Amino acid sequence: MTWQRAQRLDADRLVADLYAQTGVRLVVEGPCAGGEVGAAFVRWAETGRRSVLKWRPHSRLEELQAGPLAVQKAAVQAGIPAPATQLSAQVGHAVAMVQELLPGEKVDLLDEDLLDQALRLNALQAGVLRGREDIPSVKLFLREDGPGYCLHEPLRQHSARGAALERMIKAVPDSEMPAGNDVVHLDFHPGNLLASGKVITGVVDWDGAARGNRAFDLVTLRFGIHHRADTNVTNRLDDVLNQLPESVLKPAWAHMSLRMTDWAIRHHAPTEVSQWFDLAEQRLS
Structure with a gap:
């Protein structure tokens, strides 16, 4: 039997959709290593700052803000080296997130x-x-x-x-x-x-x-x-x-x-x- 596989990130399409939604322009640099669904390195067009683009398909932004993103923020405040979320937006059925690029x-x-x-x-x-x-x-x-x-x-x-x-x-x-x-x-x-x-x-x-x-x-x-x-x-x-x-x-x-x-x-x-x-x-x- 062939089972449904997880959707993978299409970074170029997502940054285009994110620009249409928010007016923020990002440049895709390439995929991050590892992971099953995918993340990509991006650069903010206006400042050159590097970040990580992530997505969560079939999700609602308000649910992530009340759950995982709130936990992540609390973890940072507790001294755990978690990345800050710099931008998040609903893009169709998915949530797009741009997060701090940590060293290492x-x-x-x-x-x-x-x-x-x-x-x-x-x-x-x-x-x-x-x-x-x-x-x-x-x-x-x-x-x-x-x-x-x-x-x-x-x-x-x-x-x-x-x-x-x-x-x-x-x-x-x-x-x-x-x-x-x-x-x-x-x-x-x-x-x-x-x-x-x-x-x-x-x-x-x-x-x-x-x-x-x-x-x-x-x-x-x-x-x-x-x-x-x-x-x-x-x-x-x-x-x-x-x-x-x-x-x-x-x-x-x-x-x-x-x-x-x-x-x-x-x-x-x-x-x-x-x-x-x-x-x-x-x-x-």
């Missing part, structure tokens, strides 16, 4: 020094959104499909193994993590970390950010280093996860299992699908 390069391999820094950043997320119940909380989609990701049917149709994993995900007793007031990035993996030398200089891609329990991001990080870190780093992060209560760890692990296997089935090679099955089953079997 994408982290390809998370070593122990970078893991220490990632854990310290995660600690800064604690309690930042206390009193901000207006910001939506994390949704895990363990019982129903998410908005373009965390789809259940691809697992059910893929194989007997996929169907069994989907049943395990739905069988997790708590379909949501306990409520929390932490900043949750929701996609906290090495590809969204920037570093200069051995120092993390930025955390990017806050499009799904929400209010919840910061431990979710540590589970995301564990999936993000699967087969991409040495054993010491993996074991240290596993030790951190082992200290989490089951009511936190289990639903977060189920969500990431669903998210990564569904996405791999729809977008990646069969060998990668098997790797995600292997990891998912470690804590769900």
